[in-house]
Amino acid sequence: MTSKLNTVGIIGLAAITSLAATPALAAGTTAGTTITNTATVDYQVGGVAQGQQSASNNFTVDRKINLLVEEVGTVTTNVVPGQTNAVTTFQLTNSSNETLDFALVASQIVGGTAAHGATDTFNANNIRIYRDNTVTGTVGSWDVGDTLLTGFVDELVVDTAIRLFVVADIPAALANNAVAGVTLRATAREGALAGTQGAAITETAGANTAGKDTVFADIAGVTGDAARDGSHSDNDDYTVQTATLAVAKSSRVISDPFNNTTNPKLIPGAVVEYCIAVANTGGAAATSVVINDAVPGQLTFVPGSILLGGTYTGTVPSGTCDFNGTAGGSYTAPNVSGTIASIAAGAASTLVFRATVN
């Protein structure tokens, strides 16, 4: 044994540290690929080159089934009561080493904790699954050009992620902050037949076969979706954000015919200013808020005195109206009316008008 290299290197535990450095491989070598390793020896005997010797071995790469369903983004989808086509967004990735179909099921959580920590309190209606059309329309967001799926994704190639939209209709008459949780679960199915959902896939049990075996490598998804079952899942949820309005009315005396504006009294001929304050304590803006107020018969409306969109100091109704705003509104005896375009969540707005005492 005089050869310098005729003892094998010790490949013991010291080499374990290099395991952590294994490169992150995605889907990798296609299932069924045969890997052949061939080594050759060249040598001389008595100074004469001899015939080359070679040795080979080969094995087949098996099928690794791995997929990932992920909610896109980390926030709930805000909806309003009665909204149609409310969208939650997911991403499905085929990390297997073979093109596969994926069966899809969108289901609702009933009670319990939804994706973003809130308690599930209602169910959405008419749940559908769409696949994003990455050529036309708004790529990455749901639009009419996206494809409505009939229970499966067809022929998803290796290492490809697609965006899926779970679209549902929200029932009417829901309270602010009501939550509906949804779950999207994808299960790997056999590929290779375009247009048709492939057969279910089972892991190769027991002894190895000569051909391509199947190994499930998926991680666990939501509760009830175990690791290595050929499927993966994730949750998302809808949260109702609606406007909740509170109204308060206040008044002040501006002037009377004798004291004018100095300590005016409510005598006939006095001018009174009214303020109708509307506060939105809900989670969504209230738009096109129409305020109507009938002027009592003992008063006469002062034409052109309506101010809209004024401010309110403090909380309705305990605070005070600032009696300001922009001219607008209309008067059709006996009603004063005005429309405030939008009152944001947590904000307040006012309608102010004047009348004289008969």
Place this chain on the structure above:
Amino acid sequence: MRTAFFLLLAALLPCQALAANQVALDNSVFVERVTTDSTGKQRILLEEPKVVVPGDRLVFVLNYRNAGAQPADKFVITNPLPAAVSFADAGDTRPLVSIDGGRGWGHLEQLTIAQPDGTRRAAQPADVTHLRWAFQKPVPVGGSGKLMFRGVVK
């Protein structure tokens, strides 16, 4: 994909029956699996490559033997890496490697690769395309030995 049997690394035996050539070479491959027992101690198992999926670590073992009647000189073993295998390491066997399909050779730490911006970076194990062990002394009659390297299924 043959019948299953498990080997502890330490139990790897010297090469068995090699062909009756002047120089015999035997090439085998194992899947390296690391298990952690209840005490947290890691054990490496080498298995026959029965279930192999991307990301698995492979150990290639080359056994050679001079079965002839005279010493074998200028003894060179060359192993091109299969396309679907990424080189990881070769233990302490210190092979020459090529990162350009077998044109240039050197030890991995000596090689660099040109990058698109004109600079050169150190070659990484994943860049290796060929391995070569060039023996500096003749293999005597009856002399034998074993070489190994690791790779990862791409």
